[in-house]
Amino acid sequence: MVTLHRDALDFLHRVMNKITVMDKLTPPSKSTQKLILVTFMLISFVCIFYVYYNPNTTFFKYPTVGIHANSSCSETCLHVLKMQNYECIMKNASDNPLTTPAPNPAKEDQDIIVLIWMAPFGVRFDLKDCGSEYNIHGCQLTYDRSMIQQAHGVMFHHRDMSADFPQPPRPAFQKWIWWNMESPSHCNQNDFLNDRFNVTSSYNRNSDIPVPYGRLVDATDEQKNFTIPKKDKLVCWIVSNFQEHHKRTHFYYEFAKHINVETYGGHFNNRINSEDYGNVVSSCKFYLSFENSIHRDYFTEKLFNPLALGTVPVVIGPPRYNYEEFIPRDAFIHVDDFPSPKELADHLISLDQNEEQYKQFFNWRKLYVSKSTSFGLEHSCKICDYLKRNKHYIAVTDLKGWFWG
Structure with a gap:
């Protein structure tokens, strides 16, 4: 509701009183009545128009107040969006959920870094360009463990797995990939497999990133x-x-x-x-x-x-x-x-x-x-492609049950 200033109300009141007095003294002609009506409507329209055109003017005693959302967590939410493309939800004072804007597209176009933590069977494969080999672009493959905090994905080869894991804390945006091409009959069921990885890559078509031996x-x-x-x-x-x-x-x-x-x-x-x-x-x-x-x-x-x-x-x-x-x-x-x-x-x-x-x-x-299949390289490039297309949260809670079950 818009409240007019008291002076404006007094002005309108005086106009109406004069109209009343004139009405008692001498009956106005029809042309005079039309002029008075038009004048009154014009004054009212000007007042109302001014209210909406400039609601914060000091002409009004009670200016309108805009409603603003509580932005106390906006910086944190935007940071998460840029790093992970997660949906960040915050609430305003009236508990109405708001969703932060989409991340900057330029941030989404950054290269996906895939760190091969363990070379398969201790032998490093050539890190060729994924674009020329598989038409998968925007990938950076590396063996450099110093990039552990920047890597979007870290590959762990099952047959070379040991207690040599990256030290916490693990970045929230980072996914760990369990990578294996051996059959369940020739793989040890290590106790630390469950609740450790986010993604699987193997010959099995039920893997998140299936890579057969050939095609x-x-x-x-x-x-x-x-x-x-x-x-x-x-x-x-x-x-x-x-x-x-x-x-x-x-x-x-x-x-x-x-x-x-x-x-x-x-x-x-x-x-x-x-x-x-x-x-x-x-x-x-x-x-x-x-x-x-x-x-x-x-x-x-x-x-x-x-x-x-x-x-x-x-x-x-x-x-x-x-x-x-x-x-x-x-x-x-x-x-x-x-x-x-x-x-x-x-x-x-x-x-x-x-x-x-x-x-x-x-x-x-x-x-x-x-x-x-180009062992190692094809897995790495397809893992990169998967990480580019799947930025949501995912976890493998029962790896032992899924692969050996």
């Missing part, structure tokens, strides 16, 4: 002109981790009774170097892509390397349907499709004698090629 990607026109490499071996296997309790070990013992297998690796005292690896695998019609443990989504370079080198993988691993979520069903042979190792051996011998049927395993090469 099929579109082939270029040149790659579509694929020719099956020359073959002089039927079945090959390269293995060093040969454990008696592995499913693949039991299968191999029976399988090798019915077919010749060219064996390489530490266990067979026939090691080959990286230069010879490609030549050996590509010279085999079939390669035993036997995983050391059976877990969902766990198929490694043992699968993707033979695919890339023009060899048909014979797999032991998760069920066939899981493989078919990643590669075509006619690109591989699953041991579970056969009642026994002997029947698998008979099938491979039959395929060796039927060239046209064997060629059908490479139909997918008309469209795709197999690409392996």
Whole structure:
């Protein structure tokens, strides 16, 4: 409600009294009445207009007062917004919630710093540009531990994990990433895993940042002109981790009774170097892509390397349907499709004698090629991309239950 000054009210009162007196003395003409009415309306309009046009003028006895929010925490809220893009809520005197403005876009465009706290297996990988490698921009990858207070994300490789963690306090905006490419069967369940990390990155598609060992990607026109490499071996296997309790070990013992297998690796005292690896695998019609443990989504370079080198993988691993979520069903042979190792051996011998049927395993090469993951670099760049797109709070409260459960 706007309250007029007493002087303005007195002025209007005197005008009305004069009108009353004049009315008693002499009846005004119609033109006079119209003039008086117009004059009164004009004076009223001027007063009201002046009130709203300049409400703080001293002409009024009781000036209007604007309502201001309590800004005691505004600086703190804006600081958090700039650092984390969190939503900061403050209340005014009347307890009405207000939301602070969005952070400065220039702050959001700053590089995301990803600190690799532990080099995988003690070997540092090259920190190449994420933009040129994966079309992921605005990333700064580093091994420099002195940047611990500035890093938006810190990567911890599970197999190299120890008590050597950054000292508190941990910046509120910083996320810790649990990074692991081994299967649950070959990872220790450390007691300090729970309630320590914010994000997971592994081969498992249920990870926050899934990175498989490889994938099929579109082939270029040149790659579509694929020719099956020359073959002089039927079945090959390269293995060093040969454990008696592995499913693949039991299968191999029976399988090798019915077919010749060219064996390489530490266990067979026939090691080959990286230069010879490609030549050996590509010279085999079939390669035993036997995983050391059976877990969902766990198929490694043992699968993707033979695919890339023009060899048909014979797999032991998760069920066939899981493989078919990643590669075509006619690109591989699953041991579970056969009642026994002997029947698998008979099938491979039959395929060796039927060239046209064997060629059908490479139909997918008309469209795709197999690409392996760049271990470490691809994880780091994809973690950077994730941190750019996900600035909300997140925590992994039961890592042991999720990965080993």
